[in-house]
Amino acid sequence: MFTRFEDYAAAQMLGHPDSPPRSQGKLYFSADWQRTVYGMAMALSRDGHFEWEDFRQQLIAAIAAWEAGACAGGQTPWDYYACYTTALIKVLEAHSLLQPGELAPLMAGLLEISAPARAPV
Amino acid sequence: MSSLFAYDDDREAASAARVRALEALLIEKGVLGSDSVDAVLAHFDTVAGPFNGARIVARAWTDPGYRQRLLEDTPKAIAELHFPLGMDGAEGEHMKAVANSATVHNLVICTLCYPWPVLGLPPYWYKDPVFRSRGVREPRAVLREFGVPVAAGVEVKVWDSSAQIRWFVIPERPADSAHLSEEELAALVTPEAMMGVALVPSPVP
Numbered sequence: 001m002f003t004r005f006e007d008y009a010a011a012q013m014l015g016h017p018d019s020p021p022r023s024q025g026k027l028y029f030s031a032d033w034q035r036t037v038y039g040m041a042m043a044l045s046r047d048g049h050f051e052w053e054d055f056r057q058q059l060i061a062a063i064a065a066w067e068a069g070a071c072a073g074g075q076t077p078w079d080y081y082a083c084y085t086t087a088l089i090k091v092l093e094a095h096s097l098l099q100p101g102e103l104a105p106l107m108a109g110l111l112e113i114s115a116p117a118r119a120p121v
Numbered sequence: 122m123s124s125l126f127a128y129d130d131d132r133e134a135a136s137a138a139r140v141r142a143l144e145a146l147l148i149e150k151g152v153l154g155s156d157s158v159d160a161v162l163a164h165f166d167t168v169a170g171p172f173n174g175a176r177i178v179a180r181a182w183t184d185p186g187y188r189q190r191l192l193e194d195t196p197k198a199i200a201e202l203h204f205p206l207g208m209d210g211a212e213g214e215h216m217k218a219v220a221n222s223a224t225v226h227n228l229v230i231c232t233l234c235y236p237w238p239v240l241g242l243p244p245y246w247y248k249d250p251v252f253r254s255r256g257v258r259e260p261r262a263v264l265r266e267f268g269v270p271v272a273a274g275v276e277v278k279v280w281d282s283s284a285q286i287r288w289f290v291i292p293e294r295p296a297d298s299a300h301l302s303e304e305e306l307a308a309l310v311t312p313e314a315m316m317g318v319a320l321v322p323s324p325v326p
Contacts, residue, residue: 006164007237015248025171025241025312033137036144039158046161049152082136089143097152098143106142111134 005046018059021080034081041088050095058087171241173204174289175310179303182294191218220291226271228317229280229288230256236287240312267318289315295323
């Protein structure tokens, strides 16, 4: 019996296409943003902003879309947490917690701040 | 960070920026608490995970009386270690420990249940029907493929976890580990060793 939302939510994914990467019994994150987005989706659903199953369906759809691109050729390399981020944005938009296009200016600002450090000299 | 899943730098920067922007926006809107993410992830880092099972095994290695109690009444012995609240949920009930020895090697397979609070999140292959059926039918061959050859004179016992009993293995304590503290011993124990599909290696000198 699951007594914690965190366990219930993680359990729903295991053995399914939306199962998260893991290693030696722990969730596997290769970057901090992956850890953040994983925790964000879980925290928002736990707090009642959307049903976990609604998020999962968006995630399964995002993974299926990536696979369809794979068959067609030329798509980006596999990235579970990119699909996870797409799914979270879609479920937030579906619940009117985020407006389409609202994220882009903020994201562009963040990229601009970090861009000079990566620009060729 | 592992380079196993290394990405293109620009794509990685864009993904990180998207998530940072989303987090900032949701906090600003009052939808997400500033510490909500850390609170959720702390559950997997500190409450329920393979670190609990590793602590149990290390205590059993260092305290023969505890080992005996663990084998006789596993839930009661686990309770002695005062794990965090919530540890007994998530299929952590009805635990039963079995111990490997020079004459017995235990292998746990899973039909229905997996004790998360002790072993952590299960690996991909654990609920695979092929692993389960071969684990029952030819456990020595399966163990050999996992890199655990079991000598002919050693008995192999296979345990099928269910809602009534969730098994885990006390692996054999590695050689050359007498000098290690309980905490250092726990760091050597992996979930796979507690399923019986791996041995605990000796510490690196």
